[in-house]
Amino acid sequence: MTATLEVSLWRGGAEGRYQVYEVPLRENQTVLDVVTWVQRNVDATLSYRFACRVGMCGSCAMTVNGRPRWTCRTHVSKVAAGGRLQIGPLENLPVIKDLAADMRPFFEKWQQAKGVFAPSKTRADAIEEIRPDGPARTAADDAIECINCGVCYAACDTVRWNSDYLGPAALTRAWSLVNDQRDAGNTARLQAVAASGGCHACHSHQSCQEHCPQALNPTAAIAGLKRRTMAAYLKGEIT
């Protein structure tokens, strides 16, 4: 007899419910494998999102047994307590259908936080030399490995309480650009992250750091933004 997992999957939109499926237990199996098995063998209408399956694209994050996780790199053996899995869409985001959360608010906040590189040179200028071990570059590098999976956003208490809060990922992206010596958009960026709903709304609960699959530290990035915006405010550079 084949061993099975008892898997509850969220079905429907915001008003949906969990539905239980029996899925064969494999020796080596990720949470994404489980979802894919249900979609291919039980119900082809199950909606979910994935792309690379190797932890690079950040598209497969879901809520697994109450915690936001990247499902393609989460092994069932590590998280299936008592042979049971409950898998839902990411929290703090609208549900499109089943396990697919609507990521638009998440990425709109990247825009609000001025997460776009603002070039300071043209292609006619010489390439700027950046020391890889300089303090600013090191700080930018620490934050640059974000894969935009939304796990930190789903784990954040402040996002849950304050829908205007930009969230850990957008602020981490802003911190990366603030430390990029080639960028010319910092006054506007600091102004954006210093407004209501910006970095000062963070309570430093560190759920983002605890859950980040890339082991980044958004709380430290946000603390850096708090310091930098305060200095800019006291100098009169931002209001």
Next chain:
Amino acid sequence: MNVRLYVWQRGTAALMVPLVLVHVAVIFYATRKGMSAADILGRTRGSIAWASFYGVFVVAAAIHAAIGVRNILTEWSPLDDRRAGIFAIVFGIVLLLLGLRAVTAVVLP
């Protein structure tokens, strides 16, 4: 919370750190010495130093607490930023008036 409120809240917190320490030390001193209300009032009445100390303390506490209450309201109540701000300003003014009334009661001759 925006950067302006953040600076005011952190600034008043930093200001209150030594004030709280002195305040606690004064409480210990007054109780361990067994000072009566009349003894205390004898030292505080007419004292510009105590009036300044507790006057600054009350102003800092009113600003600090009002900003904190505003934050709690924006996160935990249905009030929007503007309404929470109005409530916090009223709360801060009430705190300021009560505090200054207490200060004047012990320092005015």
